Amino acid sequence: MSLHVRIDCSPIYELIGSYMLYVHRKWIRNVEGGPNWIQQVEAQLSTDAIEQSTLLRKYSMHEFDIFFAAALEREHPHDIPLFLTQLGRMSEDDWSRIIQLYGLPYDQACIDRIRQVYIPALILWYDHYLRWSVPLWEPALIADANEKRRLMSKMNPTDLIEIATNGVVLDTDGEIQEVVLAPMWHYRPINNTCTFKHSTLMLYSIDLPEDTADTPPQSLKRMISALADDTRLRILRMIAVNPVTFAELSEHLNLGKNAVQHHLAVLRSAGYIRTYWSGKVEQIALRQEGLADLSVFLEDYVQP
Numbered sequence: 001m002s003l004h005v006r007i008d009c010s011p012i013y014e015l016i017g018s019y020m021l022y023v024h025r026k027w028i029r030n031v032e033g034g035p036n037w038i039q040q041v042e043a044q045l046s047t048d049a050i051e052q053s054t055l056l057r058k059y060s061m062h063e064f065d066i067f068f069a070a071a072l073e074r075e076h077p078h079d080i081p082l083f084l085t086q087l088g089r090m091s092e093d094d095w096s097r098i099i100q101l102y103g104l105p106y107d108q109a110c111i112d113r114i115r116q117v118y119i120p121a122l123i124l125w126y127d128h129y130l131r132w133s134v135p136l137w138e139p140a141l142i143a144d145a146n147e148k149r150r151l152m153s154k155m156n157p158t159d160l161i162e163i164a165t166n167g168v169v170l171d172t173d174g175e176i177q178e179v180v181l182a183p184m185w186h187y188r189p190i191n192n193t194c195t196f197k198h199s200t201l202m203l204y205s206i207d208l209p210e211d212t213a214d215t216p217p218q219s220l221k222r223m224i225s226a227l228a229d230d231t232r233l234r235i236l237r238m239i240a241v242n243p244v245t246f247a248e249l250s251e252h253l254n255l256g257k258n259a260v261q262h263h264l265a266v267l268r269s270a271g272y273i274r275t276y277w278s279g280k281v282e283q284i285a286l287r288q289e290g291l292a293d294l295s296v297f298l299e300d301y302v303q304p
Contacts, residue, residue: 103197
């Protein structure tokens with residue numbers, strides 16, 4: 001099955017993704033800013049906003065997939081307030097239609113929670129935090145999306161996805177029909193993926209331009225930091241011969257799921273691994289060019 005890829009740049013994805021990150025904090029030690037970002041955000045939020053996020057933390061983070069699906073069905077491409085208005089107008093039948101259309105496993109209780117808790121919480125999140133940060137990251141999102149659109153005419157869809165996600169290779173023999181690539185800032189340098197019935201939304205991270213030429217690039221710092229760990233070096237050694245599954249890697253390392261996911265996220269963001277993904281099974285392989293890039297990037301910075 002061939003892939004259809006489109007680039008969809010919108011601050012609406014940032015609204016949903018940033019709030020999901022704040023509420024659940026699953027990858028907080030992997031994102032730039034980390035716990036310090038949480039503290040900075042909470043200094044801007046009202047007591048009601050913090051209490052609502054605490055309430056939502058007990059539910060599955062995958063409930064946010066419904067909002068990402070709604071974003072794909074949005075009426076206004078870039079306007080967050082109009083999107084929030086659209087969400088507020090949606091009836092139970094509208095939410096049920098999206099759940100069925102995108103193959104999401106949610107029930108009436110989830111729909112009630114969306115209307116009564118999630119939407120008011122998103123409005124508070126936008127009013128108290130996100131609207132003030134938009135000028136910081138929106139120009140970089142637009143620039144990156146335009147670059148990816150230029151690349152679309154020069155390479156096949158699989159290669160474009162790998163470049164955007166820094167190493168994810170989709171299995172075209174799987175059930176995925178459409179891939180939507182959307183640039184994100186708050187989750188940098190990791191990716192976030194939503195798999196729907198007939199499509200996959202891949203929220204890939206971007207980097208902001210460096211302040212000065214003397215500033216070490218974030219990509220170089222990530223590459224060096226990723227290698228400063230015994231477990232991650234063992235992973236690279238293991239996958240250098242043949243690709244392995246997540247389960248095989250976990251068993252070999254004798255580590256739990258969360259620990260392995262953390263190390264793979266670090267290695268992927270540094271460009272050292274290639275992940276072959278069919279939507280169900282993941283194979284992890286060494287990305288040889290990532291090792292070669294380290295030497296090139298280091299030399300470019302040290303000896304410009």
